[in-house]
Amino acid sequence: MCPRHPEPVPLAHPLPVLKEALEKVDHILRQAMSAPGVAAMSAVVIHNDTVLWTGNFGKKNGSDPASGAPNEYTMYRISSISKIFPVLMLYRLWEEGIVTSLDDPLERYASTFTINNPLGLASAPEQQGLMDRMASQLSGLPRRLRSTSLLWKGSTQEALNLLKDDVLVVDPGTRCHYSTLAFSLLAHVLAAHTAQGDYQRWVSENVLEPLGMADTGFDLTPAVRARLAAGFYGSGRPAPLYDLGWYRPSGQMYSTAADLAKLAVALLGSGPRRLLRPDAAKTLLAPLLACPGAYFANETGTPWEFHAQRGYRVVRKDGDLDGYAATFSLVPPLRLGLVLLLAGPRPPGPDLVTRAYDELLPALEGALREAEPGPAPPPSAHPFAGYFTFANLTFYEVRAGPAGELRLRQFGPRVEALVPPAFRTLALRHLHGRVFQLHVAREFPCTLPLGDAWLSLEAQHGQLVNFYPLDHHGLSPGFDVPGLNTYRVLRLQRKPVFKTQ
Template identity: 55%
Template sequence: MKSFNHRCDFRIASLSKIFPTLMLYKLWEDGLVDSLDDPLEKYADNFTIKNPLGKSGGSLRDPGVRSPGLSLRRMASQLSGLPRRLRSTNLLWSGDTESALNLLKDEVLVADPGTRCHYSNVAFSLLANVLARKVAGSDFESWVSDNILVKLNMEDTGFNLTPRIQKKMAVGVYSNGQLAPLYDLGWYRPAGQMYSTTADMAKLMMALLGVSGGLVLRKDTLNTMLTPVLRCHDGYFANSTGTPWEINEQFGYDVVRKDGDLDGYAATLSLVPRLKLGLVVLMAGVRPGDQDLVNRAYSYLIPAVQSAFRDARKTVRPPPDPTPYVGFFTYRNMTFYEIKADSDGVLIMQQFGPQLDTTVPAKYRTIRLDYLQERVFRLVFESPYPCKLKFNSASVSLDIQDGQLFNFHVFTKKGVSPGFDSPGLNTYTVTRIAGRPFFISQ
């Protein structure tokens, strides 16, 4: 029996769809694609398909048809309306893109583009081959190798199941225990042909999260790629769709994932972008039907990472000179604050006075201000702290307050700030007062 390790190859099936999507974003980033919302017809002159569910019920190429349009972004986000596969074809179909375009002329869109989530292998194979030929001037697989695999040092990832690769591969197994054969996909290769290892997929995962040295896309482009495109209808297997992701929510975080299943193999690459957290699962066997292993893993990982971030000691920077910020302040004469500098020059703000927020324990009424730039600070709670404090039926979210910005007003002629705002907390004109006030008990 073959033992598994991080260099063992598995078929990754529909995780292959990540690579046509990366190609689209890279060509757009480089200015070779004008817009992610360019229509497919711009790059495939002879593309036409019937669109009976469009407003005019015609073809996407008919004059006067007012359709949302089959755009490149919609092709990469399961919003194209294209069928799952071409009529009379399977994954082994050996036709070419011209043949595919000819078959599409008598096909119908199953949904008006951009209106409904519908899974399509056709969309990704067509997108990959059209962009490679018309824009990149290369074949798709060579482009992926040169622009992604080599850059990320993914040396155990590829398309061709050569004898050398087959010797390294985990053996796929059907649910009945029968061994699954290895075979090459035909024209649908961009949608599901690739193989990889957990080590290589971890490299890709870090690049997608923007946390590795070998970045394929700029961070602003990655943010666009990881943003949900449309909320899906009830009955679809994800809450929202993205490019090329299926997106659900767990613990208030978007979990961005791509699953793949193909004859004895199952694979998942998933990301929690806000936490810079990711998980790769490659299986030689059928995905368990009675539980979602990824959701179960995140039920432990997300709270643990949340806790680690909160508990980590944060570096708080002092301003060049604390003097302009030190003093007493009030918000509408209801709440009062003192700002002073500690021995390191870091600003400390503490609430006092008769209107203390008694729902917040004393240790959470003292906060530190992290200097970002002139007159701008970030609020930092002492760690650790709970996300929410529960008091009877009410709760106070400290997690929301932590990290909010304080914007101090322009200094007066005396060289001090007359007050500050916290736009994120919808709090404006917290005003400087001359000294600590005296309060008379009623």
């Protein structure tokens, strides 16, 4: 059925259908606390700029029987969710003109970058380190620098020197391959071209402070450690809090459910503070390449993994680090977000976030379809009402509905023979001036059989109808529907009469 996604209109909470879905999410997560090593869990569900639900389970310190429960302000290590921030830096520097293009080669910003590519001998060397590939698991770079661990504390120049004698794992841009190295290298190289000259300082000044994410950062100070939920391995053994050194941009950060909710609202474009222009934000949340085979996601993007679920792309960034697991996820068409933070390993079995969305997606979709506003009426229907024709082939009547809204009815022998009555009349939603928008219905079949062809109702839904300037009688002489390549639909003086066979 269409439209495939409902409009993300504001909802009047609480709604019973959402309340029931959120209770099921609460039950799913509460049950997961019995998994080995899971000591604490905090989660938040966001719609538009509203927190719909928060859930906090377990104990902040699972080793202390007297420990209290966590809350949305409890800190957790967020591991690979940290990779969102180098990508935000890339996009912001692109908006500011410091990065001229998202597909600039890395060599433009790190002149000594080079790596052997025995798998793509025909490709140009400068294609091996394109910025958007570095930010989307398409760089082909190894997971880490040769002979290093996540605790390596070298410099960016040392990293570039190590890469000279290394080889790409896959030909860039051809296959999804997870690389922690790519994000750390991107962050350090770009930071050298900012006024701050330091990656962590840039993130603090350009992302964390503007969004009010005061409980998010990099340094595990004594004050931060005191607020962290204690992490555990699956065996129940406490996990150490180690520093990632040069790999910090890829996994060092800590945060809270409340802070990550602020980031979700900003990325969905729902709140007063935005990190990127709408066009850049749309690019950020779009997939770049399908990932067939054994890769753990359907598609990859910057820096996301995309998972197909119930007709939607769920935009996710998952992270797992000793003693902690985390997921940051968005469903942009619904302006929906879910953050899940765990002190302990990710529970075995069906994925918790997927199970949560199995409850949330149909509930929110149904609520939005029910809440969709009716077509807005124009100040006066008179200038637009009447009969119209396109080249004497198709005929239309525009008239006012019960609430003053305009309705466009197709009629004539051919239409009446082929098009079901329910879909001959479309609403005209007034936008401004003489411009309206076609609105088929809340739900409708995407296509209809039309003789030997098919009529796409999906293509009609949402198209703009531009009426001509009014004549001396105060009437519009006709209209265009540019999106359907339909022009000069002209007014008739009277209702046409058709000869019967």
